[in-house]
Amino acid sequence: MKILAINGSPHKDGNTFTLISEIFRGACENNHQCEIVHLVDLHLNYCNWCGECYETGVCPINDGFQEHLKQLFEADILIVATPSFNRSVTGYMKNWLDRFCTSQLIYEVDELKNVTKRSRVPSDKKAIIIVQGCTDLLQETIEPINVVMDVLEIPVIERLIVPKVGLTEEDTVDKKEDVMLRAFEIGRNLS
Ligand SMILES: Cc1cc2nc3c(=O)[nH]c(=O)nc-3n(C[C@H](O)[C@H](O)[C@H](O)COP(=O)(O)O)c2cc1C
Numbered sequence: 001m002k003i004l005a006i007n008g009s010p011h012k013d014g015n016t017f018t019l020i021s022e023i024f025r026g027a028c029e030n031n032h033q034c035e036i037v038h039l040v041d042l043h044l045n046y047c048n049w050c051g052e053c054y055e056t057g058v059c060p061i062n063d064g065f066q067e068h069l070k071q072l073f074e075a076d077i078l079i080v081a082t083p084s085f086n087r088s089v090t091g092y093m094k095n096w097l098d099r100f101c102t103s104q105l106i107y108e109v110d111e112l113k114n115v116t117k118r119s120r121v122p123s124d125k126k127a128i129i130i131v132q133g134c135t136d137l138l139q140e141t142i143e144p145i146n147v148v149m150d151v152l153e154i155p156v157i158e159r160l161i162v163p164k165v166g167l168t169e170e171d172t173v174d175k176k177e178d179v180m181l182r183a184f185e186i187g188r189n190l191s
Pocket residue numbers: 009010011013014015016017083084085086087088132133134135136137164165166167
């Protein structure tokens with residue numbers, strides 16, 4: 001199986017990465033293929049809602065997003081992972097969610113303004129969501145990811161929500177044994 005993690009943190013080796021790595025470590029026990037994309041490296045522009053992708057599924061912004069979409073389509077499992085920033089996802093993650101959702105959602109509006117939505121994402125994909133932060137108020141943070149997985153009809157098989165990490169440099173998630181074990185088990189149980 002191919003597992004692709006999307007890291008929405010500005011840190012390539014922060015707490016979000018630690019949790020992704022631990023899931024990967026578990027997944028390696030079953031020889032799954034694991035890959036990570038750090039959104040900080042992608043330099044994605046914002047969705048400007050030009051509407052072109054609505055017809056074709058192809059985003060006309062020439063910034064590598066189309067190449068990235070191929071990776072997304074090839075993966076069996078997407079790990080969508082972000083720190084909490086002001087009780088929401090990071091800007092990197094919000095931007096990625098907007099680009100992914102806009103380009104992959106088809107909707108039709110009838111004469112009574114009823115909206116029918118369909119997803120272009122192949123139906124064999126599943127998602128794992130990771131959210132972590134220094135407070136225990138992370139429900140709002142996960143919501144933008146829930147919304148996009150829901151409209152794109154990507155079932156979420158696990159949600160790893162980790163409060164109270166990252167307030168200082170000492171509060172790293174690797175010190176939380178129970179959380180690390182859960183992340184490892186999530187990876188190991190993937191089939
Ligand atoms: C701009 C900013 C806003 C933040 N807002 C929140 C927040 O609302 N809730 C929270 O729990 N943590 C918040 N944090 C803390 C980070 O989520 C936390 O340090 C996290 O562990 C960083 O993840 P990383 O190591 O993967 O980058 C914020 C951090 C920054 C820089």
